[in-house]
Amino acid sequence: MKALVFEGANKVALRNDVEVREPGEGEVLIKIAASGLCHSDVSVVNGTINWPSPSVLGHEGAGVIEKVGTGVVDLVPGDHVIIHTLANCGRCAQCNSGFPTRCRRTLGNRTEPFSVEGKPVGNFAATSTFAEYTIVKQGQAVKIDKNIPLDVACVVACGVLTGVGSVINRADVRAGETAVVFGIGGVGLNVIQGLRLAGASKIIAVDLLPSREKMAREFGATDFIDASQGGVVEKIREMTADPIAPIASGVDWSFECVGNKHVLRDAIAVLGWGGNCIIVGTAAADATIEFPIMPMSLVDKGVMGARYGRSQPNRDIPRMVALYSKGQLMLDELVTKRYKIEDYEQAFHDLEEGKLARGVFVF
Secondary structure (H helix, E strand, O other): OOEEEEEEOOEEEEEOOEEEOOOOOOEEEEEEEEEEEOHHHHHHHHOOOOOOOOEEOOOOEEEEEEEEOOOOOOOOOOOEEEEOOOOOOOOOHHHHOOOHHHOHHHOOOOOOOEEEOOEEEEOOOOOOOOEOEEEEEHHHEEEEOOOOOHHHHHHHHOHHHHHHHHHHHHHOOOOOOEEEEEOOOHHHHHHHHHHHHHOOOEEEEEEOOHHHHHHHHHHOOOEEEEHHHOOHHHHHHHHOOOOOOHHHOOEEEEEEOOOOHHHHHHHHHOEEEEEEEEEOOOOOOOOOOOOOOHHHHHOOOEEEEOHHHHOOHHHHHHHHHHHHHOOOOOOHHHEEEEEOHHHHHHHHHHHHOOOOOEEEEEO
């Protein structure tokens, strides 16, 4: 079968000779219909995310159940599913407390369901959706209505869960609160629409590309700042000026969706009293920052990470699909361009150039 394989630093190959094994106990074999292209895939290739090779890339997919292994319940061949990345155990204290993103078994759980010329090939993010077929645990495949287009549904698997989830699960934004979103790519747009759904009164979008203003506003941003012009922190403080206590000016929530330490510093600097910064973007493993400590404790500010939007995928995927079906969640608009897997180099280039909200490979 065809699959896009990471073969080492900055080396990717589209192979036609990749084989996938039969599904084992509790596993399902899925025929991939579509897969979104995420910056995390690029981060593996360029070394920002340290991942072993060879591995089949892709982690934002949707498809159709082809075969099921022994012990699989609730899924049968022909079911349409969205595939998520959490191969959590479902038994530990974290899973039983409703935090599958904290399950220790979801870290470093690379397996090798693929092979090339008899040699094992690993998966990525427990999924590997840049392939015609993949194998995942049954709990990673969430059944959806067959009326939902799979080339749209796939983006729920990562970009939507991460972006919207960071707002409603990690931040718990309340109606009337204010927020700023740094980085208006696929995840940032989903943070924006999560804020819109939560009822935020002011949603400030910040990006280096002024061309992203139109889409940011379509998804719910009330304001846009072109970061290439500088003075971002000062502009946000002016836009959120507190008439009673100017020193308290700033937003209730900031979301850093870039993975850049300089942007993160700004995201902390624009917090108002009681404000919190949510780190959504993936930074380099050795990235560090410095920021003033006293204001954090004196006026109750905070900085929090958000793995996968602190999602419970088996709860949140049906929730997102239902919102889409009601016209409340924008998914069609997220898909900027569709590609054949053979055009992966162009797709990667378009993503790096900032031309995509989400590019989707259609199989």
